[in-house]
Amino acid sequence: MGTLVIENVVAGYGSGPDILKGLSLTVESCKAYCIIGPNGAGKSTLIKTIAGLLKPRSGRIVFKGEDISGLRADQVLQRGLCYVPSDRSLFPDMTVKENLRMGGFVMRDSRLVDQRIDELFVQFPILKEKSAQLAKTLSGGQQQLVAIARAMVLKPEMIMLDEPSLGLSPKVVQQIFGTITGLRDQGLTILLVEQNARKGLQISDVGVVLDLGTNSFEASACDVLNDPRIQELYLGKRHQTEAAEECQ
């Protein structure tokens, strides 16, 4: 049971106002969730709070039956919950391989880390090709791939991706979404935050709309895609028919 349960979580930065105002959400295992919502709705804050980078002010986060709210980031990672930040957050002056090794930082067994990296090289041959290059010399899409692979080193049960399409060209976005679909098919639970709401929902099972720090709407991704209000707000009218077709 890789279920993640978020109960009435309140969170914010420093002494600032609450960004999440009592948010509740249940993420069932082996499903892909796409979180959409306007700027400032608290999408990234939610992911950071789950990942242990931000302490919730109140509320509980339970993963696989264990309360993980208030754990440090490394402790959350060790429980199989990984996070890919929106700025990709690579180590610019390290090679691709070193970046992947850092992905296994919380694992003590360095041979196991190398073994995992070799497995990932099979899955993503392009990374093997570039393994000796410095991360800062890669293209945006390749960097995103490294960031995802870096999270995969830990063989997580659940992966959270914050705006993986940010700043990438449509063609590259397509590839990245293909990769994410691949992860879903491997049986990973996926929590995706996406500005590109339509694309995100297309590869997800469940759509969640955040507004003003609470969960305002939750339904199957298809229903969200077809909901007229959502279409008007986040998807743009012209996609209406397209979306309906894609859902078939």
Add this chain to the structure above:
Amino acid sequence: MNQILQILMLGLCLGGVYALMSSGMTLIFGVMRIVNLAHAAFIVLGAYLAFWLFKLWHVDPIVSVAVTMPALFLIGIGYYRLVFARRADNPRFTDLTVLITFATGLVIEGVLAFFFTGIYRSTTPVYAQKSFLFGDFFLPQSQVYATVISIVLIVSLWLFLRYTRIGNAIRATMQNRNAAQVVGVNVTWISTLAFGIGLAMAGASGSLISFIFTFYPAKHVAWIGMIMCLVVLGGMGSLMGSLVASFLLATAAAFVNFYFGASYAPITFYLALFLILLFRPQGLFGKKVEG
């Protein structure tokens, strides 16, 4: 020609020591974005420690590295925990650290002056007065030893950063603090450790300079001036940069010393600083202007 070679050798011979002095400050800035203006004061503290070990128990100042490094390491950890650890998220953190560490330097200076007065000190092991002679050239033994040990320490630091798990975590934190957190590095712990290591380097520098320079409590002002120039010239936070800058400026200062007189040598450093600010504010190895 021989003369120029001789000056070059003398300059390079001091370069290693300068590199050791600036390496700790660079490490501390790189990992924590703390501009440690108390660094030279900690070096002077280390030098006094070496001085009293030498005077009271005749501990060779080179051997005293084994004491000054751990001592300053512990001081560094305590100082970081006490003053900085809980403030690392302050948006004005770097500016704040400049003033706090500067004030700390003054406090150390005052305390040292109160206990040990302003008398000029230095340790005097037998090799302090001897020179290596080969052909037409000479090199003071003390400077050779100090530079060799400095280089050994810097290489060890480099190996540690490069090939150990904790060293990797330190490097990762230097390159991208956020990303380090994302992959599970406990950056608070790493920062504390790095501050300790940075000050351990200051402690070692203190032991080594105790027999190549004279020192007194207020001496740290001149040294911090020099170290600052090396760190900025190298591009704040780049270890390689400060290493190159150290050898470059040590040699330049040796030439200025020879042609214009010893009292002009420090000016070399400050002029280099302003030239670099004028033409390349990000320093030789820096990436961008620090915000």
Add this chain to the structure above:
Amino acid sequence: MAENTVNQSLTTEKTFLQPKKGNMWVKAGIPLAILAVLILLPVFQIVEGTLNYWLHMMMYIFLYVIMAVSWNIIGGYAGYVSLGHNVFFAFGAYFAGMLYLSTRISPFVSAPVAGILAMGFGMLFGLIALRTRGSTFIISTIALVLLVAELLDNWKLTGGTNGLAMPMIALDGRVAKIPYYYYLLAAMVLCIIMAYFIKHSKFGLALRAISQDETKAEVAGIPTRSYKILAFGISGLFIGLAGSLWGSYLTYLRPSIFLTVALGTSIVLNTILGGKGTVAGPIVGTVIMTLINELVVAKLGATELNIVVTGLILIFVLLFFPEGIVGSLKSANKLPSFLDWD
């Protein structure tokens, strides 16, 4: 978007901080009374002849108030911390001193010129150093002090480390301090008035925008670079002027008096203790620190402990009261109105 937020927050702040016109006289009463006492103090000296120590103390405070209030313009309003403002002080002193020794033009005459030249020098330095921000800028200001100190130590024309000797003023010891006293008092009052008007001008508003978020200020159309350079220059004006008077008052000029790093720091400490960026803060901070220093030297008799105390107070204030006395009182709504000029 960014533009709006900056403008909005600043305009609301400005109207909020505008002093109310009604209680102006009540508010100005205490400062004016203090000024009256300061103006009358030398009269008692002439009559009684026992106040020389107090005159000296007061002049010392005037000098440090000038330095702190001036520093506040770049360091407080614009947020660019300089640890090298005593360079302006040395600049004024050496300029007026050397001019006097070669042409016999009195520092009393040349002081304003020294101030203006110091301002020009500041802008020149700013042209180079203000290309950087944050810590690199602070470092460059320390390097400036050290560089100028080294140069003056080695320059034959300025007497190197021995410095220059100036003749004593040709007046009886009973009244010798008085011309300096009034000159410095006038300079201090002008300096404070200038700082007040800058704070409440559009220029001051722009400087505060720079200190809050320079990138946003730039986006909002503020010529940040030239404003910073101008602010840095202005902050040297009265310090240069005071320097030329102080050199002649001391009768000797030495790098070890004018160009210590500790002096540059104490300017910063005084301002931060009182309240960085406020009009009254630098004055309050300077008076308190001068009294503390007098106490430490008098009671403990050790200058070494003096810098320990300076350093510890600075650390303490930075960690626990970064807003300073005036700023903290204002936040708590407990600031007496006669100190509230922001």
